[in-house]
Amino acid sequence: MTHSQTTVEDQQYHEAIAAVENTLARLRGCPPRELAELQADIKQLEEMYQKVTSGRIEIVIFGEISTGKSALINALVGRAVAEVDVQGGWTKQVWGTAWDGVGYRVPGLDRSEVVLVDTPGINEIGGNDRTQLAETTARRADLILFVTDSDLNETEYTALVELAGIQKPILLVLNKIDLYSEVERVELDGILQRHVAGMVPHENIVHTMADPRPIEYVIHQPDGSTKTEWKKPEPQVENLKRLILETFEREGLDLIALNAAMYAADKSDKISTLRVKMRNRRADQVIWTLASTKAIAVAANPIPGVDILSGLAVDAVMISSLSKVYGLNFSMAQARGLAKAISKAAGIIALGELTSWGASFFKLVTGTLGTALTLLPQGAAAGYSSYIIGQAAKHYFEHGGSWGAESAKSVVSQILDETDKDSILNHLKDEIRRRLSVNRHAETV
């Protein structure tokens, strides 16, 4: 991959290419654990690199089913490249076709081309998939054609709002105007203008006939008689083509440059978000494992005063493991210190207060385990307090090993306020069940 073919002297354009290159390098340099989740992004960004360096402009066509999106592609290209059908939901895949006849190429880029991208109707693919597919396709687009054949319904309006949110130029195409009288067209135009105000400027609304219905022609014969014949009028998409060309002439290079830069920025954000997410997931794993360890240990060691009952050893291991997740390697002594500080700050969680709900919790667990644990609601209390200590420690490590502007006490009470005891206990119960079922010695607890 090289962009040596470019003779473009445009700083913004070269900055955009550099942004894509840097983000690609950042993506490829991610540790293996992250790389596994970023494969699709790397591939997409490589494609974006190809796109911007070769000067490929993508026009993506969105709209509800049967509004004439595929017909519009045929009309623009001038031959039947796309399948058109009266049956709604005909186009199933996003696909593209080169629009050679457009007569535009980004100045200075020899390999530059314009591609028309057809998409399935926005109300065709279900729920999340639809949003996902539309989102990825729209993010690559340099120019969006939104096709409708009447006033916008709610689905169309929502889709348009989403598209407008990604800051790409949008042309609103009112297709099938052969079905409306002149008066109706003017009226519809006014309604659309009002409905898309703030998203699509008036001059970007355009009327087309991509595949008009046949009309009856009267033919005058040489012998003076007349006959009628049904014929399809020629498609009318010239004004759309003109508008597209004007947009390209005005900002062709800027469009692909801005687009690539935004795309790279999105991917870069994604790495950061992924890091936070993965770190969070690992931290929670550590917390659940050790909170359930403590619950079991406490339940199995009912003698007050035994160190394990205070849970300090387990909490210290938890905190030291958490510190590693956040790249801060706490020694066991440091971890103990932090565990103590948090427990002290959390002094409000008195064991007594927890025993009442703890009792019912452990009865549930012992349904499969015999009777030993029934007596020890303290186990549940211990697991729960570990969870709280773990969450507080997480906050501490997320802030680079400090309580930030807050105190340990306010952090802990905030966590307590935000924590739903029942759901924590249920999760803990599942965790304990899971652990006991994989541990064949569990029955002897």
Ligand SMILES: Nc1nc2c(ncn2[C@@H]2O[C@H](COP(=O)(O)OP(=O)(O)OP(=O)(O)O)[C@@H](O)[C@H]2O)c(=O)[nH]1
């Ligand atoms: N009257 C009229 N019908 C049109 C026009 N353009 C397309 N159609 C008809 O509308 C129907 C749907 O056209 P398509 O191009 O398949 O629509 P689409 O938006 O691609 O539909 P999906 O792929 O199903 O989402 C076909 O029967 C076309 O002949 C037009 O300008 N006028």
Ligand SMILES: [Mg+2]
């Ligand atoms: Mg189609």
